[in-house]
């Protein structure tokens with residue numbers, strides 16, 4: 001990850017924390033694979049006020065060492081399966097990737113190599129193409145997180161996707 005991407009990542013992690021903090025039904029949030037002396041942690045500490053005082057779980061270990069792999073649900077825009085619901089017993093994983101330089105199927109490949117369950121958001125089920133847009137379903141970390149939070153609060157994918165999928169994608173809720 002280059003410096004610009006790490007800056008974007010730190011900004012997205014800040015948004016994730018702040019959305020969780022103000023949510024009516026917050027998640028038990030983990031930032032994993034975050035080495036104390038690594039570039040990502042150092043950048044977040046430099047750019048994000050109070051980063052290491054966030055009331056979340058900071059872990060140096062990868063998620064696969066922290067949880068049983070049968071409980072892990074990895075999210076990927078390239079997954080074949082579509083997420084229908086959120087199970088409070090499962091651990092949902094968003095990849096710490098920013099697509100400034102587009103690398104396709106990174107999450108999916110990782111998932112397959114680790115033999116983890118992999119799901120995409122139900123954008124095709126609940127949204128359709130409006131008049132113009134990028135029609136890209138690859139969203140940022142904080143957008144995915146905010147959609148999951150809204151769904152966790154409302155149990156309504158239409159409401160969650162309408163709030164979190166950016167208008168520039170051109171997707172609109174199906175009537």
Ligand SMILES: C[S@@+](CC[C@H](N)C(=O)[O-])C[C@H]1O[C@@H](n2cnc3c(N)ncnc32)[C@H](O)[C@@H]1O
Nearest residue numbers: 075076077094095103105106107120121138139
């Ligand atoms: C900017 S995306 C990274 C895209 C990257 N090309 C990849 O291979 O996943 C950051 C993370 O958000 C999640 N994500 C983005 N769009 C998604 C979608 N439509 N459905 C499920 N997860 C998504 C994935 O966990 C992904 O690792």
